[in-house]
Amino acid sequence: MSQRYPARITRLPMLALFEARGSEAGLLAALAAAGLNLPPATKSIAGQATRPCVLRLGPRRVLIMGEAGEEAALGEALDGAFAKVPGADFALVSDMFAAFELSGKGSADILAQGLPLDLSEAAMPAGSATGTELWGTTVIIIRSEVPQPGFRIIVDRSYAGFIEDWLTVASGGTSALRPGVMIAPPRSWKPS
Numbered sequence: 001m002s003q004r005y006p007a008r009i010t011r012l013p014m015l016a017l018f019e020a021r022g023s024e025a026g027l028l029a030a031l032a033a034a035g036l037n038l039p040p041a042t043k044s045i046a047g048q049a050t051r052p053c054v055l056r057l058g059p060r061r062v063l064i065m066g067e068a069g070e071e072a073a074l075g076e077a078l079d080g081a082f083a084k085v086p087g088a089d090f091a092l093v094s095d096m097f098a099a100f101e102l103s104g105k106g107s108a109d110i111l112a113q114g115l116p117l118d119l120s121e122a123a124m125p126a127g128s129a130t131g132t133e134l135w136g137t138t139v140i141i142i143r144s145e146v147p148q149p150g151f152r153i154i155v156d157r158s159y160a161g162f163i164e165d166w167l168t169v170a171s172g173g174t175s176a177l178r179p180g181v182m183i184a185p186p187r188s189w190k191p192s
Helices: 024-034 066-085 109-113 157-170
Strands: 008-013 016-020 044-046 053-058 062-069 088-091 097-103 129-136 137-146 151-155
Touching: 008 157, 016 024, 016 066, 016 097, 024 062, 024 066, 024 088, 053 129, 053 137, 062 066, 066 088, 097 109, 097 157, 109 151, 109 157, 137 157, 151 157
Parallel strands: none
Antiparallel strands: 008 097, 016 062, 016 088, 044 053, 053 062, 097 151, 129 137, 137 151
16 A cells, blocks of 8 residues: 655664753753753754754753764763752663654644644744654654654654554554554544
8 A cells, every 4th residue: 555645754773862850950050061952942952953952841851862872972971960960860761762753744644643733833843842642652752854854753662663553554554563453443433
């Protein structure tokens, strides 16, 4: 079956991910000591065009994302920076998450089938990130322009196959891991 939407689904290689929490002042000081910027507002990203970048998911929570090969050096920098700042701490969470890239004109149409958000450019411009649910699974969605326009999806590694299947099915393909399992609901079914 050919795809309904012009989009490409790519499972990304492992990323270096660190989650940090604390007061705004603590996060600002610790990230600055590590050579990183705290995004000015929640649901935004600092340094998206470069790595590492910082996603501000809430007033007291950030996710620091880099390439896998940077994990040790980034961890050392964060360790030294956060050790000097009371009121903020971080943890290595790389092994907990998997990431996907959804690129192409049909990306928002695919995500809209399982996501309760307005994905328009006005509501979610490039450089924004948010935690939400995608087909009932907690994810982080990032609208990116780098390396191409689209979205990055970060999900708990144990749900990666489930999300990959649904992205494939929503794009018009067949389930990659469990063929025949994902079927259309009966015609009599009406969503509430």
